[in-house]
Amino acid sequence: MSEIRLQVQHLSKSFGITKAVRDVSFNVNKGEVHALIGENGSGKSTLTNMLTGIYTIDSGKFILDGKEVHPKNQVEANEEGISIIVQELGTLSGLTVAENIFLGHENRFVKYGIKNTREMNRQANELLKKYEFSHIRAEEQIDEYNFEDRKLIEIIKATYFSPKIVVIDETTTALSQEGREELYKQMDRIRASGNSVIFISHDLAEVLDKSDTITIMRDGSYIDTVKSSDVTEDDLKRLMVGREVTGD
Template sequence: MSDIRLQVKNVTKHFGINRALNNISFNINKGEVQALIGENGSGKSTLTNMLTGIYQLESGEFILDGQNIHPKNQVMANNQGVSIIVQELGTLSGLTVAENIFLGHEDRFIHFGIRNTVAMNNEANRLLKDYGFTHIKAQELVDNYNFEDRKLIEIVKATYFKPKILVIDETTTALSQEGREELYKHMNRIREEGNTVIFISHDLPEILDKSDTITVLRDGEYITTVKSRDVNEDDLKKLMVGREVTGKYYRSDYGSKISDEVVLSVKNVTVKGKIHDVSFDLHKGEILGFGGLSESGMHEVGKAIFGASYDREGEVVLANGTHINDIPTAIANSIAYTSKDRDNESVVLNQSIEDNIALPSLDNLTIGKTKFLSFSKIKEFAKKFAKEMSVKMVNTQQFVSELSGGNKQKVVLARWIGKDSNIVVLDSPTRGIDIKVKQDIYQLMDKMRQEGKSIIMISEELMELIGMCDRIIILKDGALKGELARSEDLDENSLISMMV
């Protein structure tokens, strides 16, 4: 009996004139975790989206256990034994947790044309309990849960029926360490049952630790498949980029004094049920980090600073005395913010790259002293900053919805680099970003710091907090737990001991 679970044969895909995949062929075996890696825009998500029915197969074949499959949608893919946990939100607002888990499979609970909602909720609650997600209730609307909890719901949705192939597309970057450990547990279970995981991640240590084999794509081309035990991080970087990746990664300076000049003060900020009595100062030219577990409240801090928490109490005050209570005031006073929930809060998916990059800067892209927009200025502005962030695109007229997750993030960052904001709040800035662009973002942050701009970086990636920040504030249960200064001796355990 063959060990091959899936044959990918001569798969090609175009988006307009842009070729996303070019005649890709390789095999995936039973009972293994096979990682799929490559730079942003290399074709990873395009390939797996076709396999799982999100995109339509243009040409080529997917052969699963000897049978040709061509799913037209995710429900059909599920019925053929293939499921996916997508990079962004994969749950539908307006539906309950149970309705999301059993979406497309509601017929299990329909008798004589009537849906047995009680039975559906009971089954969903049983699954949630089995998975250890007892804080999530089947009968509640999915909208009542935060980004990470909705990803946990997706784990249940994608795995409860024991698919032959589970695709995990950049999911770990959306999860805290506890959520990641839960996902790893289910990956191992799937492998032990003789089924297969296709694992997409830009975290190379995670790839090496959690996968059995690694397939590399570059610019829509298949490069190679290697055994994880036979390669190291540098080998993978070279295969992904096509050359050695050199130069600085994190900051190399230590012992620099933080400026005494305070540019922003947060005073006794409370958001009911999320953060309580949070106070701190942000200094000129400082990178201030925030870390914590998923429910620590650190993501709410970013929203509160940007005026996006409408039930906020307390004060966010600039050095000139301006109070930031809403988003227009924040933008008008040179504050930028990128959300962890990129698709819903940071980009307009069904608008062009040009529109997204130019949006916060429209006041500066007018004709002369008039208020009329200059479309030539908008076009040149978008081209300039899309190029600066190396966005892989057909042109700036392309819709953001057509971009890979990493390239969407580049558009978000291009928008605020173009705005030239003095205070930048970055929530999970490198989520879904490949190794080379991460390096570019870190160097850009360091350059901004040296120019006197102030950055707040909220991250679940402990090493980037340690590597980039002048100070790190740890939150626990919505309150400030402690503060750590930049030091060569600082390690992940120092942060974790404060978080738990």
């Protein structure tokens, strides 16, 4: 059995004259938290947005468990076993908690053309209990909850179906320490189940602490992939900016 979960092969993407991602290749293994770091604008989100169906691919490919994937939207990505948690609010106002958790997957609850809301709420409440977010109710409007709780709901939405790979894009920046701990717990759970996380974060101490492997990007290009246990924060800074960094 191969250890490789995802192969990123010669991926490129431009926006007009901006070459956001330039011929990037690397592998993500099974059961690892793989950090993706680089300065602002280095192409991290553009790369992962192509994996999760948010952006189209210009050239190159993603191979997940030996099979090429090119989801056209996030629902298709979910069906391939790929999900994402973004920095911004990823839940939709005007819907209930349960409707948000199962957004795009409502068909699971439709029988003879009728949506079984009670069953959907039941399953959502079961998930909320399993994740120990029992203060959140599936039937409530999402707008009743604060930013932090809405991020917790997003964590459920992105992980309840045991995706093969979860992208966490700068999510921790927006979270309190408590929210971070919750996210770390889920990252550990994903890793323990043999699935993988692509973890994008600006916090290099957090990256070193929480990831197994780190890929560095600079100006849209791939720089290197290193083991977290082999490097220091200074090494990472140097790789990110391409020269010796002094002071802070």
